[in-house]
Amino acid sequence: DVQMTQSPSSLSASVGDRVTITCRASQGIRNNLSWYQQKPGKAPKRLIYTASNLQSGVPSRFSGSGSGTEFTLTISSLQPEDFATYYCLQHNSYPLTFGGGTKVGVK
Amino acid sequence: QVQLQESGPGLVKPSETLSLTCTVSGGSVTYFYWSWIRQSPGKGLEWIGYIYNSAITNYNPSLESRVTISPDTSKNQFSLRLSSVTAADTAVYYCARSVGDYFSFDYWGQGTLVTVSS
Numbered sequence: 086d087v088q089m090t091q092s093p094s095s096l097s098a099s100v101g102d103r104v105t106i107t108c109r110a111s112q113g114i115r116n117n118l119s120w121y122q123q124k125p126g127k128a129p130k131r132l133i134y135t136a137s138n139l140q141s142g143v144p145s146r147f148s149g150s151g152s153g154t155e156f157t158l159t160i161s162s163l164q165p166e167d168f169a170t171y172y173c174l175q176h177n178s179y180p181l182t183f184g185g186g187t188k189v190g191v192k
Numbered sequence: 193q194v195q196l197q198e199s200g201p202g203l204v205k206p207s208e209t210l211s212l213t214c215t216v217s218g219g220s221v222t223y224f225y226w227s228w229i230r231q232s233p234g235k236g237l238e239w240i241g242y243i244y245n246s247a248i249t250n251y252n253p254s255l256e257s258r259v260t261i262s263p264d265t266s267k268n269q270f271s272l273r274l275s276s277v278t279a280a281d282t283a284v285y286y287c288a289r290s291v292g293d294y295f296s297f298d299y300w301g302q303g304t305l306v307t308v309s310s
Contacts, residue, residue, distance in 0.1 A: 119296035128286055128300035129237070140298075172237060176296045180252040183237035 087111055087175050091184035097192040104160040106187045108173035113153045117177035120149055120158045123186075124169045132171075133158065163189070194218040196287050196301035204281075204308050210274040213264075214287030214301060221263055221270050222246050225290045227297065228261060228272045232283035243270055244293070277308045 088111035098104050108118065116136035121129035131140045133149035136156060146161045160167055168191060173184040200212035214226070221243075228240040241251035246263040260273040274281060284305050288297035 117294060128288075128303050129297075130300075131296060131298055134296050134298075174237075174296055176290075176294050178294075179250060180254070181239040183239075185236050 086180055087114060087178055087182050089173055089175055089182050089184040091171075091173060091187050093187060094185060095188040095190060097190050098163050099192045100163055100165055102163045102192075104163050104167075104189060106158045106171055106189075108151075108156045108158075108184050110154045110156075110175055114175045114177035116152050117175060118149075118151070118156050119174045119176065120147075121172045121174065122167075122169045123172065129172060160189075194289060194299045196289065196299060198285060198287055198301045198304040200304060200306070202305055202307060204277055204306060205310050206278055206308055207276055210272070210277050210281060210306055210308070212272045212285055212287075212304065212306070213269050214271070215267070215269050216289075217268070219289070220265075221268055222265055225293060225295070226261075226270050227288050227290065229286045229288055229297070229300075230281075230283040231286070231303070232280075234280070235283075238283075240272065240274075242290075279308050282306065282308045 090109045092107050120133040123129045132147050137149045148159050170186045170188045172186050195217045197215045204210045225242045225244045227242040231237050243261045251259045258275045263270045284303040286303045287301045289299040
């Protein structure tokens with residue numbers, strides 16, 4: 086199985102901050118990585134697919150980059166509605182596997 | 193707009209079989225890939241398996257011996273059966289869609305909590 090390691094596991098930030106979350110794969114997964122946002126009691130919501138493509142309807146302050154084994158999700162200017170937990174998902178090989186999550190909290 | 197809705201018992205006894213159904217609206221279960229995913233505090237998000245074209249299945253090897261995903265095309269539903277459950281199977285179970293093999297999930301159900309307890 087491909088292991089997905091996210092860092093940090095949690096962070097504290099203020100509105101307006103630039104936030105960067107990293108996901109590392111245990112083996113190369115090309116660009117087959119997506120990012121999700123999850124709020125308490127809700128299903129994950131896709132933000133980015135195939136590493137850098139912004140899901141329709143998602144604000145442009147979200148961006149993704151990377152290829153191979155290292156990927157980043159960046160929020161350019163954190164908004165109040167962005168406090169949530171973020172997950173990466175590799176969909177390059179089966180079984181599909183998720184990262185452990187990064188909780189973005191209020192500083 | 194595609195919508196998915198999970199349904200089924202919220203409480204299952206140890207050693208019994210967990211059964212859930214996902215009802216799809218706004219799209220046909222005959223097309224695309226339809227998965228089950230679960231989320232527990234201990235193991236995070238875990239992909240369980242998918243069904244495609246109402247017949248082709250692919251399961252997570254960690255669960256393969258206990259899992260069956262099957263379609264009901266007349267009702268535009270697909271179902272999950274997980275046998276011989278233990279407390280470790282307690283989780284929120286989601287159904288989700290992906291548009292192709294090796295694609296990520298674009299639509300998700302709201303999730304349903306299943307607790308395994310006597």
